[in-house]
Amino acid sequence: MARHDPVESFTTGSGPPEPEAKDDRFASARPAGPTIKGFTPAQLTATAIGTVLLAVSLWAILASLDQAVIGVLFLLPTLACACAFYAVGVRRRMRQGVIDELAEVLARHIGVPDATYLDIDARQWQGRGWVGVPHVLNIQYPTEVDDSAPDWASGVAEAVHAQLDEQYTVGRHNVRGHRLTLRDPTRTGGTLTPEPAARADRARDAVRRALPETVARPVPTQADLTSWLVPLGVDGAGTRVGWNLAAPQGHLLVLGRSGAGKRVLLTGIVVEAAARGWPVWIIDHRRVDLLGVRDWPNVQIVASTLDDQIVVLNQAWREMEGRVALIESGSSRTELEPLVVVVHHFREFASAVADAANRAGQGPAAASLALDRVNDLLRHGRQVNVYVVLSIQRADDPLLREENRDEVGTVVALGRLDNRAASTLWSGNVPAEQAEPVPGRATVQAGDGTPVLIQCFWTPDPREARRVNDEQDLYLLDALRPNVVTHPVLHVQRSRALTDSPEASWRVNLNADLAEGYGSSTSSLADWSRARTGGSSGGSAGGSATIAQTEAAGWSEMVMVSQLQVGSLARLDDDTGWVIIEQVEPVQNDGTKLLIRWRGNDGAGSQMVSRTRAVRIRHLNDGIY
Template sequence: MATRVARPPARPSSAPVAPLGVLPRRQVTGIFPALVVLAAAVVLTGVNMQARFTDAIAWVWVAAVVIAAVSVASGIRTYQKQSRLDPGIEAVLPSLGAQRPSRDLVRAVKWTRGWVGVPRKVTIRYASHVDDRDVRFVDQIVTSFSRRIGEEYRVLKHVPRRCLIVLELAPPTTPVSREQQRAEQVAKLLLGESAKVEVTTDPESNDVRKMKVKHDMGPRLAIPARRMQIEKVISSMLPGRWRAHWDLEGDEVTFEIRPPMPDMVLHEPAPSTKQLTHAEYKAFKIPIGVDEDGSVQTWQPSVSPHMLVIGGTGSGKTSFQHTVLTHLAQARWRVWVLDGKRIEFAGFRTWPNVELVAARVEHQVRMLHAAHELMEQRYTQLEEGTARLEDFEPLALIIDEYATFKARVQRWYKTVKPKGAPTQAPVLELLSDLARLARSAKIHMLLGIQRPDVEFLGGEMRDNFGARLSLGRLSPQGAMMMWDSPAIGVALPRNKRGRGVTLSAESLPVEVQTFYTPDPAKLDKSD
């Protein structure tokens, strides 16, 4: 049986092996040619002293010194250029699949002007076994090279067949302001570090005016509450008031500063000289106000039969109701008014088509009974076939300060309630019937209240008012009642009379400046 002899281990090579990523030391290349030129000048001078053959030996030395100086300077410049490029080469070598560090893999084809300058165009070659299909491969090379050189580079071309990448120096960019940096930082904190943020600034003040963000958080942002939270954080952490336009299908969102809005927009309706036809009634719209983009938002009673408007004292609620009344009366609608404060609609008592302005509680109760009786009468006519919907004139009920009216009715009802009667005033049930059924009888309501408390507006009552307007800044609880969101309408500017939120034609809440109509009773008749 043959005996197996073990071989001794191989001796380590005496030549040191540089670790990958560390290039061998660079030498200055112009010194040796300079010495050769000077040595040639010395030899030529010696020969000329033995056998004088020229008188221009001084010019020979001048030329030799110039050539030597240029050679040394060129070598020093080449050395400094390579020293400038070496950090970038060392940064990308681990990604190139090289066995040993080599300057041949990364070459600077062009340089910027100056004694040394920076590489303007660079060619990079990598090993054929490197997986260059990964999108992060090229990005990692560009990022590493740019970081070590200290300049921004971009990919000029990538030729996978030749395992070649060509980089070029990116054009200079304008300096990024602190405000822009903060805007990008906030956007990435909210939408992920991978989000791509495109910031637009004001050309004069350099303030951030708009941000377009491409993100990859689509499924999470499909939840409306999440989007509302992001909008609220943006407005809290960045100066100004912001709004957002979400493109959920394209995974993009655009944040922009809300455009300025006028503090007052006068209402100028055009009086009608003819009776409103049924076709005109179906297309009839009442202007609410001007939104942030300059579009007029409207209320169309034939689509949303009743409107709810809320707003505290001084918010512009009564002025808006004056606008609606004026528009309806001049369009030849029949108008009945329940004046909750007793004096806010006194100037409209003599207006054409304003048939009732009820100020006292017993008159207000009688008015609602009459409206309910009219609704029942019209339903009977429609049921019996003695009339069609087109035969009826539209009637508008404007009910101001519903909470005050309800409290007054309850107190009044205690004084007139007969024995055995229900504890709650029946007129309140009639009002609920009107909210549910009056649309089909061409009767429409505008109900005003200071705050949408559940105590005054239950779920069914509120849901019957499809058109809505909130004036002034809401509390989170009031915003939930009105808009099913604790963030909508809570950040409106203070002391802006007539500023509020309403529903657009797409049923989206939009900020508006409502039309202003002065109270006829408070106008100076001497002007």
């Protein structure tokens, strides 16, 4: 079993660790306080010495009173107690030495600065001579330790086995409390022995029963937002399992049939990446699967048409090449923020690109454009912090050939796979338990680790939650929404309009770029909404002139609701569309919300909105407001 690599940390800071970089995760961590159980060895030795002095003093007093025989009767049992105290103190000191050596080994294994950062509570010492070995080990470790790998707890058990020469099993792993309990050591030395088949079956049944059918995505903490580990779900023990962008192979592959949960998982990955302030580019070949995150902060573009998808993929490849040039000119990789490129239903997208190239009369090189660009991103993107998230449906996809599979660090297989496909996907390391036909149930393999069964986190679709007005989903989305918007929206900018000629359109797409703001094809507010204004600088809405009648050249940005001002042109939600803000006032008895009064083409309205919710506002260059 491969041991956990401390480089793959759940709180890895602002970038992937360079080989020479100093690990400063524990700069603010404090050494663990020792667990006090009874008397220390020093206290027991002092008690023994005190008991001897007391016994000798009583004997001397009785001897001076001509009661020497009685003094001896008191002296002998008291001296025996003193010897017992001393013997217990010596044994406790020897046991403490065993635990101190174990702490040093575990400190190196899990990557903490030294043994003082660990608190090992050893109990129920039994067997092996006078000192014995502990029957139960409770290991308390700092919150900065990355314990998210599926085999992390078993790796610690293996390290303990190598030090104490006894086999331990994981009794409980309390991820929230950062406490690992190891118990039930065997009483024979040597190498680790496999569990009996019946016990293994019971363990698998317990894991299957422990997995819930739905787990809401947890709101990221401040430590999570500085981490390069994106949580995907939880295993049977409640341990979070994630996608580590800082791993040697940082890309992610999501595999699953329709209805298995790919859309929900990809939505969660996009939300997590955006919350960390990373830009996200999305190619949604199904057009509507990821439409709900189109207006999500830091999601710069969701390309739904094939023409736009070709441009976004080509531009992602150009971005990677530009970053490589920066590295060659002397820049550091740590200066480059992650760019997450999501390609949903890659095989269908690649086939559509090949068909478009053939219609345009292009050669085989153009027909394989999508596959070639994705292969280049997989091979070289991680070195410049460009990370690819691919979704496919079939395990026999040519993308999973050996040369491509080695470039993918984390694989998520949703649903059940047949034995042949599972053997190919997991390189012969087929998991003992297949995923059940439950939406979001998946098998995950990170690097060369053992595949583990998890339940993926449930992340609501923002568009669907607004449509049905699900209060619980809306509350969760509001908590997941980034408070800081770091990247503006992008649009496809072409040198000239697409034509009916497939050949000309192909050339236009290959030369197109991504630019900030909305393009001319979508900048007209008639396409966005039905907002109406009379052009008053005070924000009043009157008259018959509409913003839609004016060409809206300009740009937009995401701001928090608390930053809205009277007269702002804002998009509060899909139902109201673009409206003019007429009044912003606090809500009585609720300091977390603001009352927004607005006016649009369909009349005026008002709604209470969270102060920290991000909304899009429009800046126009033509002086309308």
